[in-house]
Amino acid sequence: MNDAVNEFSKSRIGGIIVLVLRAIGVALGLFLMAVSIPLFFLPIPLGIPLFILAALLLAASSRTAHGVVTGFLKRFPPVWNRVKRMFGEKD
DSSP: OOHHHHHHTTSHHHHHHHHHHHHHHHHHHHHHHHHHHHHTTSSSOOHHHHHHHHHHHHHHHOHHHHHHHHHHHHTSHHHHHHHHHHTTOOO
16 A cells, blocks of 8 residues: 555655645545535435545545455455456456
């Protein structure tokens, strides 16, 4: 997960920058999830795409969220295979 970022974080300044960027990603992801829940009940379906975007942002920023999202997707093999293909992984 995030191999390019891990290479950048080997220096002291790079580590601080990576930590700040991950904290911003987690905060933004949680904020978008909180906003998406009330939007879910509107007649225009804005909550579902916003929730998916927030989950992806959290999964990219947090190892715990990454494990939760991948664990959820692995329960549904057709969806998991499609997601793997989207990110360039072969079966």
